[in-house]
Amino acid sequence: MSQPVRIDLEGFGKAYGGVPVLRDVSFTLHGGRVHGLLGENGAGKSTLLKAVCGAVAPDTGRILLDGRPIPVGSPRDALRHGFALISQELALVPAMTVLDNVYLGRWRHRFGWRSRRGDAAAFDRLVERTGFDIDPSALVGELPLAARQQVEILRALASGASVIGMDEPTALLTKTETDRLLAVVRDLAAAGAAVVLISHFLEEVLSICDDVTVLRDGRHVMTGPASEQTPGSLVRHMVGRPLDLLYPEPVPVPATAPVLLRARDLRRGDAVRGVSLDVRAGEIVGVAGLVGSGRSETLRALFGADPRDGGTVEVEGEEVPPGSPSRAMRAGLAMVPESRKDQGLLLGRSVRENVALAGLGGRQLAGFVRSRAEGEAAGAMLRDLDVRGSDLGGPVWTLSGGNQQKVLFGKWLMDRPRVLLVDEPTRGVDVAAKSQIHRLLVDLAADGMGVLVVSSEVEEVLGLSHRVLVMRHGRMVAEFARGEATRERVLALAFADDAPPDDGPAPGGPPAPHPQDTTIPDTPTPDTVTPDTAAPGIATSAEERP
Amino acid sequence: MTTTADTGPETGPDTESVPQTAGQAGGRAAARRFTRLHDFGIVLSVAAIVVALSLTTGTFLTTGNLVNLLDQAAVVGLLACAATVVIISGAFDLSITAVLAVSAIVAVVVTTHAGVPAGVVAAVAVGALLGAVNGLIVVTVKVHSFIATLALSIMYRGLAVILTAGAIVYPPEDRLQAFQALSWPTVLGGVTASSLLFLAVAAVCWVLLSRTTFGRRVYAVGGNEEAARLSGIRVGSVRVAVFAISGVCAALAGLVLAARGGSAQASMATGMELTAIAAAVVGGTSVLGGEGAIWRGLVGVLLITLIGNGFNLLGWDTIYQQVVQGALILGAVSFDRVLRARRS
Numbered sequence: 001m002s003q004p005v006r007i008d009l010e011g012f013g014k015a016y017g018g019v020p021v022l023r024d025v026s027f028t029l030h031g032g033r034v035h036g037l038l039g040e041n042g043a044g045k046s047t048l049l050k051a052v053c054g055a056v057a058p059d060t061g062r063i064l065l066d067g068r069p070i071p072v073g074s075p076r077d078a079l080r081h082g083f084a085l086i087s088q089e090l091a092l093v094p095a096m097t098v099l100d101n102v103y104l105g106r107w108r109h110r111f112g113w114r115s116r117r118g119d120a121a122a123f124d125r126l127v128e129r130t131g132f133d134i135d136p137s138a139l140v141g142e143l144p145l146a147a148r149q150q151v152e153i154l155r156a157l158a159s160g161a162s163v164i165g166m167d168e169p170t171a172l173l174t175k176t177e178t179d180r181l182l183a184v185v186r187d188l189a190a191a192g193a194a195v196v197l198i199s200h201f202l203e204e205v206l207s208i209c210d211d212v213t214v215l216r217d218g219r220h221v222m223t224g225p226a227s228e229q230t231p232g233s234l235v236r237h238m239v240g241r242p243l244d245l246l247y248p249e250p251v252p253v254p255a256t257a258p259v260l261l262r263a264r265d266l267r268r269g270d271a272v273r274g275v276s277l278d279v280r281a282g283e284i285v286g287v288a289g290l291v292g293s294g295r296s297e298t299l300r301a302l303f304g305a306d307p308r309d310g311g312t313v314e315v316e317g318e319e320v321p322p323g324s325p326s327r328a329m330r331a332g333l334a335m336v337p338e339s340r341k342d343q344g345l346l347l348g349r350s351v352r353e354n355v356a357l358a359g360l361g362g363r364q365l366a367g368f369v370r371s372r373a374e375g376e377a378a379g380a381m382l383r384d385l386d387v388r389g390s391d392l393g394g395p396v397w398t399l400s401g402g403n404q405q406k407v408l409f410g411k412w413l414m415d416r417p418r419v420l421l422v423d424e425p426t427r428g429v430d431v432a433a434k435s436q437i438h439r440l441l442v443d444l445a446a447d448g449m450g451v452l453v454v455s456s457e458v459e460e461v462l463g464l465s466h467r468v469l470v471m472r473h474g475r476m477v478a479e480f481a482r483g484e485a486t487r488e489r490v491l492a493l494a495f496a497d498d499a500p501p502d503d504g505p506a507p508g509g510p511p512a513p514h515p516q517d518t519t520i521p522d523t524p525t526p527d528t529v530t531p532d533t534a535a536p537g538i539a540t541s542a543e544e545r546p
Numbered sequence: 547m548t549t550t551a552d553t554g555p556e557t558g559p560d561t562e563s564v565p566q567t568a569g570q571a572g573g574r575a576a577a578r579r580f581t582r583l584h585d586f587g588i589v590l591s592v593a594a595i596v597v598a599l600s601l602t603t604g605t606f607l608t609t610g611n612l613v614n615l616l617d618q619a620a621v622v623g624l625l626a627c628a629a630t631v632v633i634i635s636g637a638f639d640l641s642i643t644a645v646l647a648v649s650a651i652v653a654v655v656v657t658t659h660a661g662v663p664a665g666v667v668a669a670v671a672v673g674a675l676l677g678a679v680n681g682l683i684v685v686t687v688k689v690h691s692f693i694a695t696l697a698l699s700i701m702y703r704g705l706a707v708i709l710t711a712g713a714i715v716y717p718p719e720d721r722l723q724a725f726q727a728l729s730w731p732t733v734l735g736g737v738t739a740s741s742l743l744f745l746a747v748a749a750v751c752w753v754l755l756s757r758t759t760f761g762r763r764v765y766a767v768g769g770n771e772e773a774a775r776l777s778g779i780r781v782g783s784v785r786v787a788v789f790a791i792s793g794v795c796a797a798l799a800g801l802v803l804a805a806r807g808g809s810a811q812a813s814m815a816t817g818m819e820l821t822a823i824a825a826a827v828v829g830g831t832s833v834l835g836g837e838g839a840i841w842r843g844l845v846g847v848l849l850i851t852l853i854g855n856g857f858n859l860l861g862w863d864t865i866y867q868q869v870v871q872g873a874l875i876l877g878a879v880s881f882d883r884v885l886r887a888r889r890s
Contacts, residue, residue: 305776326778337776344776346769348837357766358777360759367758411777 003082003162003192004065005031012061014047020218021047022058027213027223029194031162034185036209036226037198040238040430044218045198046087049165052196053085054078084161086152086169094141099123101140102154126154130184146177153184164188165196170204182208202231214238239431247463248439250284250482251446257281258316260450261333261419263302266311271297273474274311279419279450284441286465287454288490294474295454296338299421302452303335304328315418329358332418336408336425338454344408345396352378352392354407359415381410386436402433409440419450426460438464458487470494588830588842591878592849599852603859611859613736619851620744621799621815623844625822627751628795630843633826634755635788636768636835637691641680642796642822643815644702649673650800650810651709654725657717662724665717670797676702677793681786699819706812714811728805740802747798751791752840764788769836825850828875849878 007029014022022044029035039045051058057073064070071077078084092101099119100107108118123136132150140148149169156164166185170178185208189195199205205212206226214221214237221237261279266272271294279285289295301308307323314320315331325335337343345354355378356363363370363377378392385406387399396404405426412420425441426434441464445451455461461468468485470478470493478493599606625642632639649669657665680698684691717725728739755761763784766774775781804810825846831838853871857864 303776325776326780329778335776337773342770343772345773346766346836348769348832349765353762353765357762357774357779360762360779364759367760369757369759369762371757 003031004194006064006066007031007163007194008064008067009052010062010064012048012051012058014044014051014056014058014061022051023218024060025215025218025220027220029163029196030211031194032189032192033210034189034195034197034208036205036212037196037215038202038205038212038234038238039215039221043215043238045215046167047218048215049085049167049196049198050087052078053083053163053165055085055087079159079161082160082162083165084156084159084163085165085167086149086156087165087167092140092148092151094139096140097136098134098138098140098143098151098154099136101151102126102136102158104155106159122158123154126157130154130157130187131180132184146173146181149173149181153181157188161193163194163196165198167198168200169197170199170201178204202234205234206231246435247460248442250442250464250466251282253280253283253445253466257283260316261302261452262312262314262317264312266298266301266313267309268294268297268301268306269309271474272301272308275471275474275476276311277452277469277476279452281448281450282445283467284445284451284453284465286461286468287452287471288458288461288468288494289454289471290494291456293471293494295471296423297474298471299335299423299452299454302328303333303421305335305337329415329417333421334358334412334415334417334419335421336412336423338423338427340404340408340428344411345404347397348395350393351382351387351396351399351407354396355381355410355414358411362415377414378410381414382407385410385440400430400433402429402436405429405433405437409437413444417449419452420444422451422453424455425453426455426457458490461485462487462490587881588828588845588849588878591881592845592852595849595852595856595874599856599859605859606855609735611855613731613738613741615851615855616741616744617738618854619847620738620740620802622818622821622825622850623744623847624747624795624799624802625815625818626825626843626847627748627840628792628799629819629822629826630829630831630838630840631751631755631764631788631795632691632792633823633831633833634768634835634838635764635785636771637684637785637788638823639677639680639695639789639792640692640819641676641695641699641702642792642799643817643819644699644706645673645676645793645796646800646803646818647706647810647812647814648676648702648709648800649797650804650814651706651715651812653801653804654715654717654810655709657721657725662717662721662727665725666801669801670794673793673795673797673800674790675793677790677796678786680793681789684789685782685785703812706814710810710812712812714809716809722808726805726808728802740805743798743802747795748840748844751795754791755840760784760787765836767835821850824875828878849874 008026009029010026012022012025013020025044025048037045037049047056050056051061051073052063054073054075054077061072062069063072065081070081093104096104099116102123103119108115108122110118120136127134130150130153132154134143134147134150134154138147140151143151169181169185173181182204185195185197189210197205197209206229209226211223212226212229212234213223214234216238257280259278260281261277263278264276266275273294275294275298277285287295287298297306300306301311301322302313302320304320304322304324304327312319313322313328315333318331320331320333321327328335341347346357352375356369356374360369363374375392382392387403387406387410396407399407405428420441422441426437429437438460441451441453445466453461453464462485465485466482468480468482468490469476470480470490472494480489596606605611625646628639628642649672652672653665653669655665656668676698680691680695683689683698684694687694716722728743731738732742734742755764763774763779766777766779767781767784771781774784800810800814803814826838826843827833827846828849829838829842829844829846831842850871853874854867856862857867857870
């Protein structure tokens with residue numbers, strides 16, 4: 001297949017249920033170049049990439065390959081014209097082998113019989129070209145994530161793709177895996193393919209891309225050579241104004257404030273290995289750590305979402321029995337879970353029903369919902385949280401990510417818990433809602449609530465917390481007072497050298513992301529930590545727990 | 547407590563703090579209006595059939611026919627109530643007609659020994675018990691409810707065969723009339739007692755799902771089990787209760803059917819569980835759970851019953867009835883699907 005030199009994307013538009021997510025986006029891709037696609041969550045990057053690669057049908061938009069229009073919107077047409085998508089949700093068949101997946105639907109055949117040998121020979125040539133080390137007979141479902149991604153890339157290559165879209169391919173890879181993947185991306189471009197790369201890691205985008213395009217609110221903001229951009233300038237384009245994510249200053253905790261939450265030697269499998277912590281009234285305690293360090297598992301064990309293997313949890317001196325969210329709630333705990341979609345909300349049900357769910361027992365009369373009381377309480381809560389553009393009866397899925405997240409907070413604040421456990425308070429929300437949620441957490445603490453926050457964004461932990469705890473491999477490895485903690489110190493400890501080998505994921509846990517694990521840098525200059533050199537020096541200056 | 551944006555010096559709290567343009571907000575409002583409209587797509591299909599039958603036959607809109615229609619709907623209707631509640635909770639119950647048969651047989655046997663009231667009570671108790679067993683097995687063994695209730699339904703049918711030794715069982719002559727009381731017309735314009743029972747059960751289920759905290763929990767468990775659990779809901783108890791309710795509805799349907807025929811046998815209502823599930827789903831209750839309503843099940847029942855009734859009134863050859871019934875169900879669901887397509 002001849003490779004196009006110029007791919008014009010013209011007037012792409014798409015709305016979901018009347019809500020526009022892409023509006024008249026046009027720009028040009030070039031063969032032989034890597035094109036970065038940037039924007040905040042919800043800016044329309046993934047939708048655009050899917051529309052271009054045929055995974056969703058856009059409402060408007062056309063594609064010109066070297067000036068010739070091609071049909072848009074069907075995976076088959078896209079594939080025929082050399083478009084391939086490597087998406088966030090990997091589209092592989094887990095129960096099939098690597099070989100079967102790479103040639104999925106295009107298996108070589110003789111007289112109607114599958115020719116496995118022909119596929120295997122072609123597979124060997126592909127592997128030689130990319131340098132991937134993959135067993136073609138392995139079952140895809142048993143491979144680690146990074147290897148599955150490689151299978152997707154091999155499949156794209158096997159289809160002879162000349163325009164390859166990659167949606168956050170490095171989000172869950174370790175540093176070594178990321179480097180290897182980016183080298184392959186460069187090779188693809190060098191061989192003449194046009195690669196479109198979505199990534200939240202700005203340094204990565206700047207280091208590998210030739211061109212960048214920024215989207216905001218579904219609109220095209222700018223396209224230009226990457227060499228003319230800095231992380232700071234990209235963020236300005238993404239946000240639409242200079243980035244000054246000011247964290248509200250938490251109110252100091254009085255010396256006499258009682259301890260509300262006390263956990264001692266908490267254990268849960270390999271994920272949580274003897275965690276002890278205190279949260280006092282009015283205090284925000286932040287937990288930093290890598291994905292797989294046991295942060296979320298600690299919260300879940302505290303709340304009883306998972307059973308615990310040992311240790312004690314007390315709220316205001318009262319023992320909280322293990323393994324029962326309802327008892328933890330009665331003791332005064334609440335947990336805003338990591339994923340609002342999977343663990344938090346009933347997306348098809350009304351805002352009101354969602355907000356009322358956790359405290360149903362409190363607003364009933366002989367088993368009947370006290371409708372008026374519920375409506376008033378829910379309405380007041382949503383006004384407090386500034387959830388706009390919604391009525392109580394509308395289903396939650398029609399709300400924006402930020403408003404959905406606020407509804408999730410509302411659900412857990414309806415009955416005023418004593419201690420609020422929050423996992424990823426602002427994942428997938430816009431900047432304004434993020435700021436409002438930060439304000440909310442600080443206000444709650446000022447009112448005397450104890451708050452325990454886990455976040456992948458180190459800045460968020462540092463910006464919000466009175467105290468910062470660092471987790472690594474299921475243990476709390478350090479504690480900093482506000483002001484003592486810096487991004488470098490925290491990351492160095494989170495990455496310290498007793499980490500499992502970089503290649504391949506740790507047994508029983510997802511692979512650790514690499515150090516640029518923040519969506520938006522706090523300074524224009526990248527301040528990446530090299531753990532191998534930085535860790536020992538800094539670790540000694542931190543307060544190490546035995 | 548106020549929560550205002552603190553993102554920039556010039557940003558007023560009420561002007562710019564949410565970067566949601568008027569267009570976006572307007573779009574969402576339009577989406578919601580659309581949601582409400584398309585919710586009633588299936589009702590339009592049924593209304594179309596009603597109008598067509600009213601215009602083409604002189605007999606459709608007579609009291610006699612409507613009473614008859616309601617009576618025909620009673621058994622499937624009771625089973626559809628069961629199916630709707632279970633499907634909303636995110637499960638399937640394929641054992642409802644097997645439970646129906648066992649309950650009906652128990653009703654006859656107990657009636658024979660202890661009288662009609664005891665028979666009725668025993669039937670309902672057996673329905674609740676078998677339903678609860680379904681629920682306990684689904685919750686503890688964690689087999690998918692589709693498979694678990696399929697296997698259990700075979701066991702229950704077997705139990706029915708054992709109870710009857712494979713024969714048809716009848717209540718004794720002197721109690722037969724009382725046993726058949728459910729099939730009698732009542733003073734309410736000749737509407738049968740079975741029809742009233744069906745309407746009463748539907749009303750109870752409706753209120754249960756839409757007005758009680760239990761109903762809220764059922765939707766939560768079906769819509770997002772993990773979210774429900776983390777909200778302090780005892781998912782296992784809700785599931786067992788839902789299956790028990792399903793069993794009670796099935797037992798009541800068994801009483802209606804046994805009263806109508808004056809007998810019970812192991813093969814009663816075989817296959818009707820699929821009709822009931824079809825009725826629930828045709829009405830727009832999501833097979834994925836967490837969404838739906840009793841009224842939707844009732845609309846589905848109406849659709850299915852109307853088809854049989856229409857064939858009768860129009861004098862069409864009933865050998866075509868199944869083909870038309872299947873086609874109309876498919877058509878109604880497709881229409882509903884088209885109306886909902888924009889949502890994803």
